[in-house]
Amino acid sequence: MQTLGLLDEFLQDETITEIMVNGASQIYVEKEGRLQLTEKRFVDDKELILVIDNILGPLGKRISDEIPFVDARLLDGSRVNIIVPPLSLVGPMITIRKFFKKRVSGSELISLGSCNQHMLNFLQLCVAGRKNIVISGGTGSGKTTLLNVVSSFIKSDERILTIEDTAELRLNQEHIGRLEARLADSEGKGAISIRQLVINALRMRPDRIIVGECRGSEAFDMLQAMNTGHDGSLTTIHSNSPRDCLKRLESMVLMAGIDIPTKTIREMISSAINIIVHISRIQDGSRKIVSITQITGMESDTITIAPIFEFKQTGLDKATRKVVGDFRPTGTIPTFLEELKVKGMSIDMEMFGGG
Numbered sequence: 001m002q003t004l005g006l007l008d009e010f011l012q013d014e015t016i017t018e019i020m021v022n023g024a025s026q027i028y029v030e031k032e033g034r035l036q037l038t039e040k041r042f043v044d045d046k047e048l049i050l051v052i053d054n055i056l057g058p059l060g061k062r063i064s065d066e067i068p069f070v071d072a073r074l075l076d077g078s079r080v081n082i083i084v085p086p087l088s089l090v091g092p093m094i095t096i097r098k099f100f101k102k103r104v105s106g107s108e109l110i111s112l113g114s115c116n117q118h119m120l121n122f123l124q125l126c127v128a129g130r131k132n133i134v135i136s137g138g139t140g141s142g143k144t145t146l147l148n149v150v151s152s153f154i155k156s157d158e159r160i161l162t163i164e165d166t167a168e169l170r171l172n173q174e175h176i177g178r179l180e181a182r183l184a185d186s187e188g189k190g191a192i193s194i195r196q197l198v199i200n201a202l203r204m205r206p207d208r209i210i211v212g213e214c215r216g217s218e219a220f221d222m223l224q225a226m227n228t229g230h231d232g233s234l235t236t237i238h239s240n241s242p243r244d245c246l247k248r249l250e251s252m253v254l255m256a257g258i259d260i261p262t263k264t265i266r267e268m269i270s271s272a273i274n275i276i277v278h279i280s281r282i283q284d285g286s287r288k289i290v291s292i293t294q295i296t297g298m299e300s301d302t303i304t305i306a307p308i309f310e311f312k313q314t315g316l317d318k319a320t321r322k323v324v325g326d327f328r329p330t331g332t333i334p335t336f337l338e339e340l341k342v343k344g345m346s347i348d349m350e351m352f353g354g355g
Contacts, residue, residue, distance in 0.1 A: 005051050006040045007096070011078070017098055018140065023091030024048050030140070033285020045091045052082055052092060071183065073166050074099075097140075103170050104145050106152070114142070114279070115289040116327040118351035119309050120149075122292065123277065125347065127153035129340045130232035131274035134214075136245040141279045142287040143236040144168050144212065150277070151234060154208055161201045163194060164212035177204060194218040195256075198225070211235040219252035226272035242276040242293040246303050249273075263301050270295050270303045274336065282313075284323045294334050306332045308352070329353035 004011065010019045010029055018030040024042035028035055042048045056062055059072050069083035077099030084092045106120045126133060127150060135150065137143045151171055154160060161177045162169050169178075179201065184191035194211065195218035201209055202225055211222055213236045226233050239245040246269060253265050260268075278291045292309040313325035329352045337347055 004054055005047070006042060007051065007094075009040075010038075011076070011096070011098065014100070019094070019096040019098070021048065021092070021094040023088075023093065026090075033281065033287070048092045048094075049084075052084075052094065055080060055082070055094075071166075077168070079166050079168075099168065103148060103152075103172075106149050109146070109149060112286070114146075114287055118329065119289060119292060119327060121348065121351055122308065123150055123275075124153045125340065125345065126275055127232065128155075128345060129336065129343065131336065132226045132231060132272055133234045133275045133277060134245060134249075134273055135234070135236040135277045135279065136239040136242060137236070137279040138238065138240060138281065141281045143238075143279060145287075146277065146279050146289070147210070147212070147234060147236055151210055154232070158207035159205060160208045160210060161204055161206040162210045162212065163197045163201060165194060165215075166212075169210065169212060177201075177206075195221055198222055202230070206230065207232070209233045213237070214249075214252060216252055217256040219249055220256035220258065223249075223253065223268045223272045227268060239278075242278050242291060242305055242307075245276050245278070246295075246305075266301065266303050267298060270298050276305070282323055284316075284321055286323065289327075294332070294336075296335060306330075308332050308334060 006027065007019060010016050016029045016031050020028040024045050024047065027038045027040045029038055052063060055074065056070065056072060058075065061070055061072055063070050063082055063084055068087045072080050074080055079097040081095045109115050110117060110120065133150060135143050135146050148170055151169065154173060156173045159175045160171065160173055161179060163179045165181050167178060167180050179197045181194050181197060182190060182192040198211065198218045198221045209225060209230055211218065214222055222233065222235060237245050237248055239248045249269050250265050253260065273295050276293045276295065277289060279287060280290045281287050288311050290311045291307050293305050293307045296304045296306050298304065307330050309327060309329055311325055311327050313323055315324040317324055331353050333352055341347060
């Protein structure tokens with residue numbers, strides 16, 4: 001087991017989700033959705049460097065003047081980023097996003113106030129109907145947690161391939177192939193990208209492809225897969241809104257280096273993706289699904305979207321500082337419901353605000 005000195009206490013505290021070390025004199029944690037400056041301090045940068053060596057040594061990694069920053073995964077699965085001077089002006093910096101072995105269930109999302117039962121039922125319907133889903137949100141908004149929950153709706157008799165930069169998905173189905181990208185070694189060789197893994201996954205007879213996060217050119221291959229029979233795929237994208245998610249996808253497709261007109265890219269996106277689920281960490285530190293949106297097609301050169309569910313903030317509780325609001329259907333009926341009914345699925349229309 002890795003011993004990380006002062007940081008062990010925070011790693012063992014299950015109420016802490018992230019640890020941020022800004023040089024020897026500052027250790028911040030995110031606890032229950034809020035950043036807090038702790039009272040702990042390292043003696044000096046030398047002590048902090050020893051902790052960094054203890055992190056990287058068992059992983060076969062190192063940090064130096066030639067390699068002044070590194071991404072890694074602790075033995076418990078937590079993600080860590082380290083950057084040192086001269087790139088960091090405050091001394092060595094460590095950022096740890098903790099990995100929790102316990103899976104969050106759909107019912108726990110509801111009890112945490114992240115969504116309501118109608119929204120979960122709708123997402124379950126979309127997964128059963130093999131709709132392609134993108135989960136969007138900012139850093140630390142809960143995209144991976146939500147992806148785990150939505151992925152749990154996939155039937156156990158399907159072959160699932162997961163593709164990630166850092167393995168974080170925890171699925172319970174029996175037939176799962178887990179693929180993980182590889183960074184270059186100290187000589188800059190041996191890197192295997194997410195895009196290479198997506199291309200390879202298409203040759204592995206998947207029923208479902210789940211990409212932990214689309215960040216670059218792999219978006220092109222993901223869209224191609226969605227448009228060529230690999231229905232029911234899921235991924236996450238870092239973005240600030242459903243509309244911003246579409247713009248990000250456009251930019252990522254261009255990273256593939258293929259000369260495609262903008263309108264063609266948008267047509268690819270609109271025909272490939274059915275649903276965007278946007279999750280946010282809001283002002284009180286809680287994480288909420290603030291919208292579930294259908295991509296409805298194209299009008300001229302613009303992708304058209306229609307929100308189906310939204311979170312509406314109505315106030316702020318002065319005593320608890322908690323956001324007050326509710327999840328509401330917009331009244332929009334998804335255009336693919338008839339298709340699902342033909343497949344024999346039972347649909348409770350009340351979830352959309354109708355009878």
